[in-house]
Amino acid sequence: MSPYLFNIFVDELLVELNRTSSAVPRSIFYADDGALLASSAEEMQCLLDVVVAWCNRQRMTLNVGKCGYLAPPQSEDVIFLADQAVPRVLEYSYLGFPLTCFGIDFDKHITRRIDQACARTAFLSVHSDRWGPAHRLRVYRQFLAPIMEYGAPLTAAYAERKPQFWAVYEDAINGLVAWISGYDSRIGVTRNVLGLYPLRDRFAALKSGFQVIIRYCPDASPLKTLSGVDCGIRSFYKDFTNDSLFHEFLLSQTDVPILQSGLKRALHTFLRRRQSLILSLDAYRRKLTRLIPFDTRLKHGLRGADRILHAPRLYQKSFLQYRRGTFATSLKCICSSELLFHRRHEACFRLEFGRWLSNKEESARNRAQILLGPGILLTDIDYLLNTGQFDRAYEILQHITRTLAKANSRALS
Numbered sequence: 001m002s003p004y005l006f007n008i009f010v011d012e013l014l015v016e017l018n019r020t021s022s023a024v025p026r027s028i029f030y031a032d033d034g035a036l037l038a039s040s041a042e043e044m045q046c047l048l049d050v051v052v053a054w055c056n057r058q059r060m061t062l063n064v065g066k067c068g069y070l071a072p073p074q075s076e077d078v079i080f081l082a083d084q085a086v087p088r089v090l091e092y093s094y095l096g097f098p099l100t101c102f103g104i105d106f107d108k109h110i111t112r113r114i115d116q117a118c119a120r121t122a123f124l125s126v127h128s129d130r131w132g133p134a135h136r137l138r139v140y141r142q143f144l145a146p147i148m149e150y151g152a153p154l155t156a157a158y159a160e161r162k163p164q165f166w167a168v169y170e171d172a173i174n175g176l177v178a179w180i181s182g183y184d185s186r187i188g189v190t191r192n193v194l195g196l197y198p199l200r201d202r203f204a205a206l207k208s209g210f211q212v213i214i215r216y217c218p219d220a221s222p223l224k225t226l227s228g229v230d231c232g233i234r235s236f237y238k239d240f241t242n243d244s245l246f247h248e249f250l251l252s253q254t255d256v257p258i259l260q261s262g263l264k265r266a267l268h269t270f271l272r273r274r275q276s277l278i279l280s281l282d283a284y285r286r287k288l289t290r291l292i293p294f295d296t297r298l299k300h301g302l303r304g305a306d307r308i309l310h311a312p313r314l315y316q317k318s319f320l321q322y323r324r325g326t327f328a329t330s331l332k333c334i335c336s337s338e339l340l341f342h343r344r345h346e347a348c349f350r351l352e353f354g355r356w357l358s359n360k361e362e363s364a365r366n367r368a369q370i371l372l373g374p375g376i377l378l379t380d381i382d383y384l385l386n387t388g389q390f391d392r393a394y395e396i397l398q399h400i401t402r403t404l405a406k407a408n409s410r411a412l413s
């Protein structure tokens with residue numbers, strides 16, 4: 001309520017400041033967080049004098065210490081707020097974006113955002129050890145991803161002409177994936193099992209979602225009037241509002257919804273389908289993730305993630321290891337003093353478990369194997385995981401670890 005009331009209160013000042021503005025407003029305010037834009041120091045001083053006069057009339061005081069003045073490097077001008085010089089800064093953080101005299105520093109912005117999200121995991125790690133991957137993934141999606149994705153439509157527009165922009169940050173994200181899964185190797189497989197998209201695709205979707213807001217904002221909004229501006233930001237504005245994915249969506253609709261809510265819903269469905277496609281193509285490229293049938297992935301909550309994340313928390317760690325192909329790989333099998341255990345070796349006769357699957361299940365597994373083709377083996381455990389038979393799968397994995405651990409400790413002594 002109070003920011004809203006303040007908007008009404010401060011409106012008069014903005015009208016006065018923007019009286020001479022063309023398409024680009026001279027001043028923009030987000031409640032009491034304001035920025036003034038001018039093309040010279042003299043012009044800036046005039047705007048500041050207007051602010052000071054208004055504040056005096058309203059009995060408001062300004063905190064000069066919190067202000068910052070950005071100017072081109074060669075400028076030696078000093079500007080004053082009443083009789084105090086405004087501190088000259090190289091960078092000023094406005095509404096969460098680092099601004100320099102050349103505009104938003106996007107590289108710094110995204111680095112900071114990812115660092116913030118990673119720092120949060122360091123803070124959580126004491127408490128999160130016992131959460132299990134599914135719960136950590138929930139925390140990531142609910143709280144950590146929004147930290148990184150702040151201002152995503154702008155960042156995506158900036159990166160549109162710089163595809164290399166994302167490469168650096170994909171690496172940084174891997175720290176978060178390691179926190180969720182508990183592992184820092186085979187990150188590509190792990191990300192896919194967790195149902196996480198590449199950063200670039202995620203940001204592109206958020207930018208397309210923002211097109212709905214631009215489409216419906218009133219003609220007087222700076223978001224619209226900027227299209228008529230003839231200056232340096234024009235090409236950026238074009239990248240920001242000419243969204244190929246959004247056009248693709250409009251073309252895919254037989255009837256484009258007229259109401260904002262309808263358009264939003266339809267776009268949401270379109271983007272969701274597209275992201276599923278990206279994830280399934282990525283899953284197909286890797287042998288281990290190709291084993292997870294896409295239609296068995298989670299549909300609600302942890303959408304896109306392997307269904308093993310719905311297994312009891314106690315099982316999740318072993319299942320994730322098995323999916324990543326790293327389950328018990330540091331242990332030697334009993335059948336040979338040389339052979340390390342690996343995926344597909346569950347059937348070893350020395351493990352003495354008998355048969356895992358019934359005849360009916362065996363033929364279902366065989367049918368699934370034929371569909372997969374020869375490159376990769378769908379094991380009995382994969383079959384059980386894919387069909388959600390978590391207790392049975394866990395029993396087998398437990399049996400393997402117990403048997404191998406016993407044999408390995410005997411070998412050591």
Ligand SMILES: [Zn+2]
Nearest residue numbers: 333334335348
């Ligand atoms: Zn063996």
